[in-house]
Amino acid sequence: MKSDFSFDPLVIAVWGMAAALSGLLGLPVWYSGLLTYSFLLFCPGMALIRYLPIPETLFRVPLSIALSLVVNTLVALGMAWIPVWSPQLAFTFIFGFSLLAAYSYDAFLADPDARPLRLLRRASWQPLQMLDKDHPETFAQALPIPGRTAARSGSNRRRSFSGTDRLLIVIEGLAGEISITDLCQREGITTRQYYRWKRSVLDSGLAALYFNRRDPAEADLLSELERENEQLKRALDDLRGKNLAVYERVFGKPDPEPDDPAKD
């Protein structure tokens, strides 16, 4: 799956080098221990987590720790069973593995068009939210609507949505069980896009009611056609006005039409 560019390989490289250097330079155990332990506790998992379905932002930390513990444990177990007990070799292996895993993802699987700024823009920086009784969406997430195509999240965002999907997204937003921001983030759309769809649905309420026994996609299409029709009418009026102005300038004011002889 394509995903955004990330700083992970850089972070892992710097963190791992700092940990290794702190040991080589003979820094006090407190400093080198903190650096090395934290590297081993976070970095292997940080590299691996990118290959997995993306969890909630807040859950990435414990998941990274768990995966790091798995990597470290399996390496330690291997050394104890073979047995080739070499902690320095183990650290080098874990460091190299983490770096390779993170770099491989960026090199072969990540979206080449992605840029760091996009990542910053898209990342959810609010893993812990403000809970507000006046906004119940923070108290409940959306229920999956039966028949709805699978919701998308994170990096796997759709470029186009069917009329049914648009309608269901709007309904989900109207239900108020999920915040509009979260809904839009999950679906990979902008809030402006959402509100445009919402306006369309609400504006064409009559048509939607009329067609409520039909495919919602049809109602959606009808509302779009009506809106397009209105726009065309306005454009036609505008053109007519301009046309009249040009005619008057070239030919002068047109003569009044001759009276109908039948009136005489």
Next chain:
Amino acid sequence: MSGSGKPPSPGSLTLDRAVRLAHWGLPLLALLIWGLSLRQFDIRAMSDLGLISIFPFWQVAAYGLLILSFGLLFLQRRVHEAAFFLHCLVLVVMVHATPQLLYGTLRYSWAWKHVGLVDYIQRHGQVNPQIHTLGIYHNWPSFFALNAMLADIVRLPEIFTLAGYAPVFFEILFLMALIGLFRRFTADRRLQWLAIWFFLLSNWIAQDYFSPQAFNFFLYLIFIWMVLAWFGTGRRIVVNNWRWLRPARPRVPYSSSDLLVPISSDNQPRSRREEIGAAVAILLLFLTIVSSHQLTPVMAIAAVGVLVGFKLCRWRLLPLWMALMMLGWLFGPASTFNTKIFSDLFETIGNIFNNVDASLINVAQVNPDQAIVTWMGRGLSALMVLLAGLGFLRRIRRGYLDLAAMTLVISPLMVLVASSYGGEALFRVYMFALPFFAFFAAGLVLADGWSAGTASSSIVITALSAVMTVGLIFSYYGKENHYYFTPEEVEAATYLYSHAGPNTLLVEGARNYPSQFKNYEYFTYVLIDREPLDPEEGILEDPVGKFAGWLANSRYDEGYIIITRGQKNYVNAVGTLPHGALERVEAALRESELFEIYYANRDAVIFRLREKP
């Protein structure tokens, strides 16, 4: 909804700001009071009631303030989730950092033993599955190998301090894992945080020390999250069809029927590659669990089996793969132990009452203080089970059938059918079911989803938290009088384990002292409190003659007897020997001509034969 449309007055704005400040300030104030009052503990004055017997007033005040502050969070219309997180974090630090900060030495003799396993791997660079003493740990060695590797990489001179803070570390990991796990069950954030809070307040089992079970409990929670998030079906049942459980009123606004709160499908794999990645991660995590603990794989298989049975997990062959991995480990690397495990299993399988009974301490045998501690633990467990049961029913009445949480409560019970697990089965069942008990208990108070947050729910939460805290402090700290080891005891044990050579006979009053943490394979251990105490054996009647005979045995190059303060406290509190027996043995040895004192200080004494034949 507010909907008044009136602009807030400056006074209400100030009040609002003050309340928001209190969300952060009160828990930090509680932490400050707790930290400052640590100096008021007099450890030497501790009785058999444990730390509660020396609790200073300001410690009680700190807990009270924290509980009150947490209850107040449920009164507010607007409260940031981070405030809940802060309260939980402060609670973890207050409860679990206290012993280590007070003692300065590693508490609990089993933690010392686990350090000994790490020491063995550090010295030998391998494990020895055939070893006689503590052989079971060599057959499930992952946790110890991991810590040995980490300590060697960092070149730590000793890991006692690190091991001492393991409860804080593991409880924070549990807390973080539960945040994700509870989001699988409900979208109500307040309910999630209350469930975590209740979990922290009722986790008195104390399996969070430096041990494979704490490590594996964290991995278990993550494992369940992975299965539910990546392979969960989000199956729903229409409660409305069950007449006897017809919901009181529907809470889900736009559903045509009264549906349960769904397991969100946001984390499902989106491609074949992601699905394979998820499957590999799950299996590797399970391999880590299989190679580091005996019980957790069984719990995980039971949990996934029940989830598959209820059609909550779409990877139907997962339990089979897991069972194969576990059997592979049993008949491969752990083959030394499979005969013993299977014979134990065949002895205890199906005997639920015996398995439960084996887990319960005989209250008549322990001293009155320990009886109170025991009953407090049982009471807290019973309270949680009761609240969970009522919460389960109340949530159904409100239209939520939490099928996944329900199955995860049930699945650990299967272990009770299978084994007594060395007399610990009931405690382990409670521990593995506790997160889900806590979820239902929270559901009892906040069953109404976002309509919750009234004064009544706030009062109920505060009151329940206070009751649970009392239960926790009694039951979690209740054995501290024998879990605590003085620096003198540590010095004596260090001297013994550093100076004794291979092939040494070591007679211990009881295992409750800093034992087996260094060169542990040099020794053959004999525990006085586990020897037959018939008069004809003569251990208590003629300890000098008996022990002189043992230590004179030519099979051993050296022989020692160690008696410490922790051993005496333990046998007197738990009643494994008649009250004062170890004191009498020590007095007899001190007066004997046959023995000399090899090492002694205020809290420990080590004897050896004056002349070995």
